[in-house]
Amino acid sequence: MSFSSQSFRELRLEGVAREFGSVSALKDVTLDIKRGEFIALLGPSGCGKSTALNCLAGLLPTTRGAIWLDDKRIDTLRPEERGFGMVFQSYALFPHMNVRKNIGFGLRMKGRPKAEIAAKVDEALGLVRLQNQAEKLPGQLSGGQQQRVAIARAIVIEPPLVLMDEPLSNLDAKLRIEMRGEIRRIHNQLGATTIYVTHDQDEALSLADRIVVLRDGTIRQVGTPEELYARPSHLDVADFMGYRNKISGRVVSTDSRTATIAVGDGEVTGTLRETLSGDMAVIALRPEDLTVSTDGKGIPARVETLEYRGHEFQGLARGPGGIELIFSSHTRLPTGSEVRLKADPAKSLAYAQGTQ
Amino acid sequence: MSAARTKPVSERLWAAAVWAGIGFFVVNLLALIAVVITSSFATRWLGTWLPNALTIKWYFEAWSEFQLDDVLLVTFEIVFAVVVISGLIGVPAAYAMARREFPGKKLVMLLFLLPLLVPPVTYGIPMATVLYQTGLGGTMFGVILANLVPTVPFVILVMIPFIEQIDPRVEAAAKVFGAGTFRLFTDVLLPLLTPGILAALLLVLVRTIAMFELTFLTAGPTSQTLVVALYYAVFASGVRAVQSIDAMAVVYMVTTLVWLVIALRFVNPTQIVTRAKQNPAH
Amino acid sequence: MSSVSVARPATSDDRLTLKQRLVNRGLDGVTMLTLPAIVFTLALFVYPFCYGLWLSFRPKDGSLLGNYATFFSDPFLYHTIGTTLALALPVTLINLLAAIPVAFRVRLMLRPRLLTTILVIPITLGTVLVAEGMLTYLGPQGWFNRVIMWLGLTNAPVRLVHNYWGVFLSLIITGFPFTFLLTLSYVTGIDPALEQAGATLGASASQRFRTIFLPLLVPGLAITFCLSFVQAFAVFPSAVLLGAPAGPTRVISIAAYQAAFESYDYSMASAIAMIMAVVQLAVVAAVLVLRNLAYRGPVAGTKG
Numbered sequence: 037m038s039f040s041s042q043s044f045r046e047l048r049l050e051g052v053a054r055e056f057g058s059v060s061a062l063k064d065v066t067l068d069i070k071r072g073e074f075i076a077l078l079g080p081s082g083c084g085k086s087t088a089l090n091c092l093a094g095l096l097p098t099t100r101g102a103i104w105l106d107d108k109r110i111d112t113l114r115p116e117e118r119g120f121g122m123v124f125q126s127y128a129l130f131p132h133m134n135v136r137k138n139i140g141f142g143l144r145m146k147g148r149p150k151a152e153i154a155a156k157v158d159e160a161l162g163l164v165r166l167q168n169q170a171e172k173l174p175g176q177l178s179g180g181q182q183q184r185v186a187i188a189r190a191i192v193i194e195p196p197l198v199l200m201d202e203p204l205s206n207l208d209a210k211l212r213i214e215m216r217g218e219i220r221r222i223h224n225q226l227g228a229t230t231i232y233v234t235h236d237q238d239e240a241l242s243l244a245d246r247i248v249v250l251r252d253g254t255i256r257q258v259g260t261p262e263e264l265y266a267r268p269s270h271l272d273v274a275d276f277m278g279y280r281n282k283i284s285g286r287v288v289s290t291d292s293r294t295a296t297i298a299v300g301d302g303e304v305t306g307t308l309r310e311t312l313s314g315d316m317a318v319i320a321l322r323p324e325d326l327t328v329s330t331d332g333k334g335i336p337a338r339v340e341t342l343e344y345r346g347h348e349f350q351g352l353a354r355g356p357g358g359i360e361l362i363f364s365s366h367t368r369l370p371t372g373s374e375v376r377l378k379a380d381p382a383k384s385l386a387y388a389q390g391t392q
Numbered sequence: 393m394s395a396a397r398t399k400p401v402s403e404r405l406w407a408a409a410v411w412a413g414i415g416f417f418v419v420n421l422l423a424l425i426a427v428v429i430t431s432s433f434a435t436r437w438l439g440t441w442l443p444n445a446l447t448i449k450w451y452f453e454a455w456s457e458f459q460l461d462d463v464l465l466v467t468f469e470i471v472f473a474v475v476v477i478s479g480l481i482g483v484p485a486a487y488a489m490a491r492r493e494f495p496g497k498k499l500v501m502l503l504f505l506l507p508l509l510v511p512p513v514t515y516g517i518p519m520a521t522v523l524y525q526t527g528l529g530g531t532m533f534g535v536i537l538a539n540l541v542p543t544v545p546f547v548i549l550v551m552i553p554f555i556e557q558i559d560p561r562v563e564a565a566a567k568v569f570g571a572g573t574f575r576l577f578t579d580v581l582l583p584l585l586t587p588g589i590l591a592a593l594l595l596v597l598v599r600t601i602a603m604f605e606l607t608f609l610t611a612g613p614t615s616q617t618l619v620v621a622l623y624y625a626v627f628a629s630g631v632r633a634v635q636s637i638d639a640m641a642v643v644y645m646v647t648t649l650v651w652l653v654i655a656l657r658f659v660n661p662t663q664i665v666t667r668a669k670q671n672p673a674h
Numbered sequence: 675m676s677s678v679s680v681a682r683p684a685t686s687d688d689r690l691t692l693k694q695r696l697v698n699r700g701l702d703g704v705t706m707l708t709l710p711a712i713v714f715t716l717a718l719f720v721y722p723f724c725y726g727l728w729l730s731f732r733p734k735d736g737s738l739l740g741n742y743a744t745f746f747s748d749p750f751l752y753h754t755i756g757t758t759l760a761l762a763l764p765v766t767l768i769n770l771l772a773a774i775p776v777a778f779r780v781r782l783m784l785r786p787r788l789l790t791t792i793l794v795i796p797i798t799l800g801t802v803l804v805a806e807g808m809l810t811y812l813g814p815q816g817w818f819n820r821v822i823m824w825l826g827l828t829n830a831p832v833r834l835v836h837n838y839w840g841v842f843l844s845l846i847i848t849g850f851p852f853t854f855l856l857t858l859s860y861v862t863g864i865d866p867a868l869e870q871a872g873a874t875l876g877a878s879a880s881q882r883f884r885t886i887f888l889p890l891l892v893p894g895l896a897i898t899f900c901l902s903f904v905q906a907f908a909v910f911p912s913a914v915l916l917g918a919p920a921g922p923t924r925v926i927s928i929a930a931y932q933a934a935f936e937s938y939d940y941s942m943a944s945a946i947a948m949i950m951a952v953v954q955l956a957v958v959a960a961v962l963v964l965r966n967l968a969y970r971g972p973v974a975g976t977k978g
Contacts (some may be wrong), residue, residue: 403879411779413775414779417716417850418789418792418793420811420818421792421796423817423818424811424847425799427796427807427811428807428810431810434968445965479713481711484711484735485708485712486920488704488706488707491704492700492705495700497697500708503715503720504711504715505710511904511905511907511908513910513927513930514947515722515929515947516949517726517931517947518722518944518947519718519722521722521729521944522722524940537718538718539939541715548711551681556813591792604802605908619800620917622802622803623915626802626805626809626915627915629809634810635808638810641806641807644803645799645803649795649798652794652795656791660787661787661793661794662855662858
């Protein structure tokens with residue numbers, strides 16, 4: 037494989053911040069990225085993930101902090117001097133250039149010899165499987181094909197870093213999953229260090245080696261997909277990772293690893309994820325980990341709706357104090373029936389109340 | 393913007409040069425307007441930076457000499473008629489153009505574009521010829537007709553994108569809920585279209601007050617608008633005091649700019665010229 | 675549109691009433707709302723134009739081409755074409771070349787509204803008022819000459835009115851804002867992500883302008899040039915008030931006006947108006963042909 041990501045050991049962000057007037061979009065972000073890693077910046081809209089990417093690309097100046105590529109400080113360089121590849125949300129393909137010209141643009145700007153450009157562009161076309169579309173204009177391509185051109189254009193310059201800004205958000209659901217596989221395949225093939233911005237946790241979980249969860253301009257958690265999925269360190273991260281039930285209650289017992297809270301006349305036990313303060317706690321858990329109890333213990337609740345989901349039923353029940361509980365069931369339950377719901381303590385996570 | 397990133401000197405010099413050019417243009421433009429205003433209040437102004445003393449007598453003089461009360465009345469009658477008629481003809485046409493596909497639509501669009509693309513002097517002379525032969529030349533009605541030639545298409549072209557951005561399902565919903573054509577128009581369309589119509593008609597108003605060529609070519613002594621009267625006054629300058637003409641120019645400026653200021657509350661300044669952006673021929 | 679015929683049996687197309695068939699083609703009551711505007715434009719724009727064309731071939735001497743023969747044999751008449759072009763072409767070119775960098779600066783402004791409002795003023799006031807202001811402002815006793823003499827740039831007042839330069843400057847003052855605002859609308863129509871993409875791919879500011887912006891702007895700039903040129907070519911009041919209408923700035927509209935309203939020769943006036951239209955059309959056609967030679971690609975390529 038002749039594409040190689042230019043050699044470096046690590047990319048370091050040191051206290052990077054960006055303010056727009058009095059609004060800080062990014063606060064004190066510090067992060068180390070190793071060569072060859074696939075990093076996903078994950079968060080809801082307005083969390084600062086796109087700002088972070090634009091600061092890395094040089095499209096937005098930083099207000100504080102520094103970005104280092106090994107020993108070279110790069111946040112003072114203009115975007116054209118950084119040599120990073122970037123894939124834009126809108127693709128930003130040059131509408132007046134055909135596919136070949138679009139992909140070769142970066143190499144032409146570097147003044148590479150024509151023969152070399154032609155060879156590299158051919159190889160990139162092969163990599164994204166667009167050999168037959170090389171002479172077409174972007175307007176003649178489908179969304180997925182435009183996406184491939186945008187990726188090819190970014191990697192053909194052999195950048196030390198590939199930046200992707202929600203590249204799949206303009207595609208329909210089926211194509212999104214297909215392109216997700218494609219991006220992973222290209223990354224495996226080239227090993228280019230990639231930073232990928234997304235608000236879709238499925239995308240982040242399936243693509244990334246490490247996920248950085250951002251919220252309100254600060255990093256909330258950094259970890260592998262498995263860590264984030266199973267052990268979110270904050271309640272808001274848990275919320276983002278699909279922990280849709282958040283049950284708060286008075287702590288009745290606690291030890292070094294777990295906490296138990298009272299809910300009505302029942303109890304729920306969860307694994308501690310942070311130090312509790314006060315006598316209230318919140319337990320977060322996924323719908324699939326909240327099931328109907330057969331031994332009469334657990335949270336009392338009344339079933340309100342039940343939907344068939346293929347392999348099981350998912351229902352909404354109203355618990356003590358009117359809290360909404362989303363649960364799973366293997367059997368159909370009549371609306372209005374009284375049940376008790378139990379949680380798996382290993383998969384229920386306990387957080388301090390009000391630390392969100 | 394406090395990042396250590398520095399732009400090359402050449403880039404900053406270029407930016408400074410461009411700003412200097414913009415500044416030079418704007419300063420001269422404002423000075424040009426200031427000259428007219430200063431002169432209109434000057435008792436005597438020859439060979440000095442500023443006039444010796446100020447007076448408002450030229451306004452009274454201009455008012456009687458140029459019969460400005462008559463001229464203003466005629467101007468507003470013409471402008472009012474042009475605004476109302478171009479709205480009545482233009483808005484329904486714009487609605488149809490925005491909502492229907494029909495054979496020959498491109499041709500119709502071209503028909504509406506041409507009067508805006510061809511300068512008034514070019515078509516004004518044959519048009520004035522026709523108006524004079526039908527006996528309308530020199531009358532107020534002739535001037536109104538002439539001014540409608542560019543304003544009807546202008547209303548259409550301003551209104552089409554405005555109507556297009558109103559979701560047609562709103563009208564469909566109104567029909568489903570039993571609104572007849574009349575109620576659909578009065579209860580649904582008119583309230584939705586009012587901001588657009590207001591903007592388009594204000595622009596027509598400003599353009600018609602300032603429309604020199606067509607009025608000049610078709611107006612008779614009793615159907616002159618302010619801008620044409622101003623032209624004749626400047627043309628025959630030397631007959632009357634410069635200050636008197638300048639006083640009339642200020643009256644004209646105020647009449648135009650008041651409406652411009654009102655119009656700019658509703659439209660973007662660029663809309664005054666960029667109606668040609670809708671040009672499908674490009 | 676086809677829903678009505680689909681809802682019926684396939685063979686029943688001939689049973690549709692005329693009205694239904696018209697509706698199927700988009701010709702219903704709503705479409706008819708265009709009729710007043712169409713009739714009006716045909717009657718007051720197209721008909722006079724055609725009538726003028728016909729009239730231009732019916733000169734006073736009874737021959738077919740008498741007017742055109744007179745025009746092209748009398749230097750006092752045919753020179754007006756050259757005079758007008760000598761004003762309109764350089765002015766349009768200067769306005770366009772100045773508008774491009776200014777539009778690129780203004781594009782980056784957060785609040786360009788004040789500037790665009792100031793620039794709209796000369797367009798709104800119109801050529802007559804600008805001419806009146808310039809007569810005093812640029813005159814030998816005017817502020818402009820006083821300033822450059824005070825700065826020591828010249829000893830005697832520079833003559834800027836009642837000659838070529840007076841008309842030239844008035845066309846800049848009223849024409850530049852028009853050209854600029856049109857250019858600005860094309861420049862801001864280009865997706866900023868395209869420039870960012872160019873920057874991340876290593877293109878410097880001047881490379882981005884040459885390889886990305888310019889090719890995408892060419893169609894819009896060609897249209898802007900055409901519209902600005904056509905306006906400048908029709909220069910009339912400022913050529914009379916600020917120029918030397920008997921000589922160096924005797925532009926073609928003055929010749930047409932004099933034929934119509936001083937000699938009352940409507941046939942000749944129509945002929946001059948037609949010649950004016952043909953010259954405008956020729957320059958516009960030349961620009962569009964040049965554009966097509968210089969630029970191959972999607973014409974409507976300004977949307978990302």
